[in-house]
Amino acid sequence: MIDxxxxxxxxxxxxxxxxxxxxxxSNADAPHTIEYHFAHADFDILEKAAVDAFKAGFEVGDAEExxxxxxxxxxxxxxxxxxxxxxxxxxxxxxxxxxxxNKHKIHYDGWGTYFIE
Numbered sequence: 529m530i531d532x533x534x535x536x537x538x539x540x541x542x543x544x545x546x547x548x549x550x551x552x553x554s555n556a557d558a559p560h561t562i563e564y565h566f567a568h569a570d571f572d573i574l575e576k577a578a579v580d581a582f583k584a585g586f587e588v589g590d591a592e593e594x595x596x597x598x599x600x601x602x603x604x605x606x607x608x609x610x611x612x613x614x615x616x617x618x619x620x621x622x623x624x625x626x627x628x629x630n631k632h633k634i635h636y637d638g639w640g641t642y643f644i645e
Contacts, residue, residue: 530626530629535622535626538622538636538638539615541638542615542619543615546615546618549613549641553645554613554643554644557612558644559612560610560612560641561609561610561641561642562608562610562611562621562639562641563589563639563641564586564606564607564609564621564625564636564638564639565604565636565638566604566605566625566634566635566636567594567602567634567635567637568634569601569603571593573632573634574604574605574632574634576632577628577629577631577634578605580628580632581607584628585609586607586608586625587608588606588607589605589608590605591605592604607625609621
């Protein structure tokens with residue numbers, strides 16, 4: 529479960545990531561494809577979270593199975609949306625997606641995007 533303190537840490541991550549993208553020259557005036565990452569060992573649980581993310585307005589990619597260093601497996605999916613590099617918008621997404629992660633007891637692993645010229 530992500531508590532309020534950890535959510536604040538995600539907000540800081542959001543701000544730092546946005547600042548780094550802009551400092552590196554990514555176009556702050558263009559929308560970016562933001563991919564929010566989720567994982568869980570149980571595919572069925574992850575699938576329910578993916579449905580909720582879709583209902584919340586995100587495009588949901590197909591789940592992938594990944595092998596862990598310890599030999600175990602985990603299933604992952606991305607919830608994708610086009611956003612400006614606006615911390616308020618990304619924090620709002622974080623709030624919605626953390627709520628989904630907490631509801632289904634799955635792992636929320638932040639987000640990434642691609643450099644836009």
